[in-house]
Amino acid sequence: MHRVLGDRRAVAILLGPALLVYTLVMLVPIGWSLGYSFTKGNSITGFSWAGLANFQRLADDPAVHDALWFTVKYAAVVTVGQVAAGYALALLYTFYLKKASALVRTLVFFPVVLPTVAVGLLFQKLFQVAPQTGPVNSLLELVGLHSVDWFGSAGSSFWVLILMDVWRSMGFYAVLLFAGLVDIPDEVLESARLDGASGLRLIRHIVLPLSFPVLMSSAIFSINGTLKVFDSIVALTNGGPGNGTTPLTLSMFQTSFTYGEYGYGSTIAVLLTVLCLLVTLVVFRVSRRDLTKG
Amino acid sequence: MSVDTPLRTAPAHAVRKAAPRRRPLRGLWARILIGLLVVVEVYPLLWMFLTSVKSNNDYLNHSTWSLPTHWEWGNYTEAWTTGHIGLYLRNSLLAVVPSLALVLLMGAAAGFALQIMVWKGRSLTLLVFLAGVMVPSQMILLPLFTVYFRTGLSGTLWPLILTYTGTGLPLTVFMMATYYKSMPRELFEAATIDGAGILRMFWTISLPMVRNAILTVGLVQFFFIWNDLLVALTFTNSQDLRTVQVGLLNFTGDFGATQYGPLFAAICLNVFGTLAIYLFLNQKVMKGLTGGAVKG
Numbered sequence: 001m002h003r004v005l006g007d008r009r010a011v012a013i014l015l016g017p018a019l020l021v022y023t024l025v026m027l028v029p030i031g032w033s034l035g036y037s038f039t040k041g042n043s044i045t046g047f048s049w050a051g052l053a054n055f056q057r058l059a060d061d062p063a064v065h066d067a068l069w070f071t072v073k074y075a076a077v078v079t080v081g082q083v084a085a086g087y088a089l090a091l092l093y094t095f096y097l098k099k100a101s102a103l104v105r106t107l108v109f110f111p112v113v114l115p116t117v118a119v120g121l122l123f124q125k126l127f128q129v130a131p132q133t134g135p136v137n138s139l140l141e142l143v144g145l146h147s148v149d150w151f152g153s154a155g156s157s158f159w160v161l162i163l164m165d166v167w168r169s170m171g172f173y174a175v176l177l178f179a180g181l182v183d184i185p186d187e188v189l190e191s192a193r194l195d196g197a198s199g200l201r202l203i204r205h206i207v208l209p210l211s212f213p214v215l216m217s218s219a220i221f222s223i224n225g226t227l228k229v230f231d232s233i234v235a236l237t238n239g240g241p242g243n244g245t246t247p248l249t250l251s252m253f254q255t256s257f258t259y260g261e262y263g264y265g266s267t268i269a270v271l272l273t274v275l276c277l278l279v280t281l282v283v284f285r286v287s288r289r290d291l292t293k294g
Numbered sequence: 295m296s297v298d299t300p301l302r303t304a305p306a307h308a309v310r311k312a313a314p315r316r317r318p319l320r321g322l323w324a325r326i327l328i329g330l331l332v333v334v335e336v337y338p339l340l341w342m343f344l345t346s347v348k349s350n351n352d353y354l355n356h357s358t359w360s361l362p363t364h365w366e367w368g369n370y371t372e373a374w375t376t377g378h379i380g381l382y383l384r385n386s387l388l389a390v391v392p393s394l395a396l397v398l399l400m401g402a403a404a405g406f407a408l409q410i411m412v413w414k415g416r417s418l419t420l421l422v423f424l425a426g427v428m429v430p431s432q433m434i435l436l437p438l439f440t441v442y443f444r445t446g447l448s449g450t451l452w453p454l455i456l457t458y459t460g461t462g463l464p465l466t467v468f469m470m471a472t473y474y475k476s477m478p479r480e481l482f483e484a485a486t487i488d489g490a491g492i493l494r495m496f497w498t499i500s501l502p503m504v505r506n507a508i509l510t511v512g513l514v515q516f517f518f519i520w521n522d523l524l525v526a527l528t529f530t531n532s533q534d535l536r537t538v539q540v541g542l543l544n545f546t547g548d549f550g551a552t553q554y555g556p557l558f559a560a561i562c563l564n565v566f567g568t569l570a571i572y573l574f575l576n577q578k579v580m581k582g583l584t585g586g587a588v589k590g
Contacts, residue, residue, distance in 0.1 A: 004486045004491070004492050005410065005411050005412045005482065005486070005492065006411065006412045006413055007411070007492050008413065010407070010411065010491075010492040010493055010496075011407050011411055011413055013403075013493065014403040014404065014406055014407035014411075014493070014496060015403065015404045015407040015408065015419070017400045017403070017404075018400035018401060018403065018404035018463055018467060019404065019419070021396075021400065021456070021459055021460050021463060022423065022426065022460055022463045022464070022467075024460065025434065025438065025456060025457060025459070025460020025461065026426050026429065026434055026460050026461065026463075026464075027422075027426075028437070029433070029434035029436075029437035029438055030429060030433050030434060032436075032437035033433050033434065033436055033437055036436055036437070043436075043439065043440040043443055043444070089331075092324070092327070092328075096324045097328075104328060104331070104332075105580070106573075106576050106580075107331075107332065107335050107336070108331060108335055109572075109576075109579075109580055110335055110339070110569065110572070111335070112583065113517055113568050113569065113571070113572040113579060113583075114521075114565050114568055114569065115520070115521040115538075115539055115542075115564050115565070115568060116521055116523065116539075117521075117523055117539045117542050117543050117564075118542060118561045118564045118565045119565075121542065121543075121557075121561055122338060122342050122561060122565075123338075125342075125345070125558075126338055126341070131354055132353055132354055132358060132554075133358055134358055135337075135338075135341055135358050135359070138357065138358045138359060167334070171335075172583065172584065175580050175584050176584045179584065224428060227430070228430045228431070228432075230523065230524050231521070231522075231523040231524065231539075234523060234527075234543065235523070235543060248432075249430065249432055249524075252432045253432070253435075253524070253528075256435070256436055257528070262436050262440075265436060266436055268432075269430070269432040269433045269435075269436075270433070272430050272432055272433070273429055273430055273432075273433045276428050276429070276430055277428060280428055
């Protein structure tokens with residue numbers, strides 16, 4: 001019995017291919033990339049040792065500082081937006097629509113499966129001014145306001161980006177959080193109602209604490225995804241105007257492939273990876289501590 | 295008891311009385327909210343579709359709200375042929391289908407070896423796989439680019455297939471292992487007593503049992519791979535190799551800047567394709583994507 005389930009040859013046959021591919025495509029390149037960060041040059045010109053020069057440059061590079069700041073700002077705002085909009089929808093599903101929510105859930109989930117590039121191009125056209133006034137600006141004109149050149153400044157581009165990403169993903173977080181809310185036992189809600197809690201008070205004192213774990217895992221998931229944002233920004237603004245909407249991911253891509261600086265590009269990638277790991281660890285610890293308290 | 299009864303019914307009565315007073319208002323607000331939600335979700339897609347059948351003149355000289363004066367279906371043929379969307383879709387399929395098959399087969403096998411089989415170091419191995427979920431793709435792009443360039447794989451779709459398989463494995467292995475966890479181990483013990491080898495058990499007993507899980511994980515990976523831009527953008531250097539996402543991105547520059555109808559038609563083809571899959575398998579897609587999220 002144990003001999004069969006512990007058969008080493010079978011383990012090798014079953015696990016071997018996956019482990020091999022995973023090692024070759026991910027583990028080795030991660031280490032390799034780390035090695036690149038100590039070099040100068042690229043695969044065409046060849047590499048030379050640069051020591052800590054790239055890290056020094058990283059510390060002083062205003063463009064990278066801007067990209068880092070943008071990434072953090074973007075991740076924070078989108079995470080709050082996604083999870084808050086998702087939670088509001090989940091509450092709507094659970095407490096108002098109840099069993100009839102399937103249709104609305106399906107509908108609001110639509111954008112989640114759509115290719116980000118297509119959504120980015122669509123939003124570009126929805127918010128455009130020229131050559132044709134898009135629906136959003138037409139609506140502004142309709143209510144007597146002026147058209148806005150949304151992609152003319154980094155500030156307004158940022159908000160279009162936020163709006164797009166919340167639109168794109170709120171259905172996803174709604175379903176995720178809905179699953180958490182459905183798990184709350186009816187008896188708990190019923191007894192809270194009998195004790196006089198209703199509406200917002202019921203949500204604040206009963207529903208929110210009980211759905212805290214799933215809110216936390218949504219937040220971790222959202223932060224991890226938003227720190228890696230690439231597709232939606234490339235499709236919507238391509239980092240512009242100027243470098244106004246360039247996150248670390250795009251900055252790394254441009255440094256490496258537009259300017260052919262592999263070493264420095266890798267250093268930016270290392271920064272991004274450390275950021276992802278750090279944030280995950282911090283959020284994980286915070287959520288754990290709170291869980292033991294509650 | 296006679297004192298007790300009215301006291302008990304009183305609060306319940308009050309609740310019942312309060313309810314009808316509030317509900318119409320709450321219902322109205324909720325209805326407005328839902329109506330707004332429907333508009334916000336559906337209108338952009340509807341607008342996109344209507345614009346895809348407008349002629350350039352319609353698009354530039356008429357209000358953005360207006361319906362097309364005549365339905366210009368030619369935009370679709372234009373996007374398909376002159377815009378190369380047909381070619382891009384073919385490339386996407388050629389990259390996605392083998393990656394998906396490899397990732398699912400390897401992932402299911404690895405999940406089985408990690409969860410059902412008994413050996414030292416399996417929880418550590420699972421952890422090593424799981425760590426891959428957090429690593430951004432940017433960290434592996436440059437070494438892979440160098441290798442593909444040196445080995446001469448750059449002019450083919452192999453870089454995409456290999457990269458998608460590798461990056462898809464962490465989540466797939468982890469999700470498959472979770473599914474195997476809930477499978478009764480007695481089943482495999484009984485099969486062992488009946489004399490089945492472990493590989494046969496994997497293939498004939500466990501695989502059919504995780505069929506649903508494979509469909510779910512497969513959908514998650516399909517959407518991830520199909521919608522990917524970063525990997526495809528990095529490893530496809532010629533137009534003949536572009537996937538549909540890269541093609542669409544370049545569409546704006548190449549030809550979509552003046553030809554709005556075909557641009558929208560190309561976006562529509564991409565959007566309504568994935569939407570059709572979603573509507574067909576709706577519950578499975580939702581469960582799969584969100585399940586993958588929590589476990590990831």
